Amino acid sequence: MTSTPGSAGPTAATTPPPSEPPPRVRRFSAAERWVHRTTAWLVLLCVATAACLYVPQLAQLVGRRHLVVTVHEWSGLLAPVPLLAGLASRALRADLARLNRFGPHDRQWLRAALRRDHSPRSRPAGKFNAGQKLYAAWIAGAVLVMLGTGLLMWFTGLAPLVWRTGATFVHDWLALAVGIVLAGHTAKALADPEARRGMRTGSVERPWARSEHPLWRDPDA
Numbered sequence: 001m002t003s004t005p006g007s008a009g010p011t012a013a014t015t016p017p018p019s020e021p022p023p024r025v026r027r028f029s030a031a032e033r034w035v036h037r038t039t040a041w042l043v044l045l046c047v048a049t050a051a052c053l054y055v056p057q058l059a060q061l062v063g064r065r066h067l068v069v070t071v072h073e074w075s076g077l078l079a080p081v082p083l084l085a086g087l088a089s090r091a092l093r094a095d096l097a098r099l100n101r102f103g104p105h106d107r108q109w110l111r112a113a114l115r116r117d118h119s120p121r122s123r124p125a126g127k128f129n130a131g132q133k134l135y136a137a138w139i140a141g142a143v144l145v146m147l148g149t150g151l152l153m154w155f156t157g158l159a160p161l162v163w164r165t166g167a168t169f170v171h172d173w174l175a176l177a178v179g180i181v182l183a184g185h186t187a188k189a190l191a192d193p194e195a196r197r198g199m200r201t202g203s204v205e206r207p208w209a210r211s212e213h214p215l216w217r218d219p220d221a
Helices: 009-012 031-055 057-061 067-079 081-086 090-099 104-114 130-154 161-190 193-201 206-212
Strands: 025-026 204-207
Touching: 025 057, 025 206, 031 067, 031 090, 031 161, 031 193, 057 130, 067 130, 090 130, 104 130, 130 161, 161 193, 193 204, 204 206
Parallel strands: none
Antiparallel strands: 025 204
């Protein structure tokens, strides 16, 4: 069987090139992912054991109250440790500095969020958007308050009874608030697979970075 000259040309021209995956950019270092994962597990352990201590149905189901109390105390005490250890990472320190800076574009992002305006132009963001910055500040403060009030409840000789009573009140209600905020944080993560992939693998697709974080000028740093 023979082929006529030029017969392969049109066929080859219409064959689409193999699709290539979109380029990915580095978002989080291994140290940052370890800090996030370890802290998340410790905080979730605190919330779960707190639920077992305060919800009668869960308390009856789990039993072994003394063990639950011990796990709750030590997971709370260890919650700040991963972040403190992660400060040895230059990438983590750089991201903490970014989270600590609040600029005009962050105020614009918050105004758009209050208007429920989801257009990318209305929500400019650097590596972290304003919502992420507020969440990071709030959860860091909450962990410190929970740690302080928890120590007053654990070591009863540290303060008079009136202080311990106030610490118990603050600890219990703040624990409820932490649980609600964590549920919202988890819901936002579940709604954004690429953001979850960035925390799991350390990299994200470049189009996602340009769309969600357009002011992130150096995504490969």
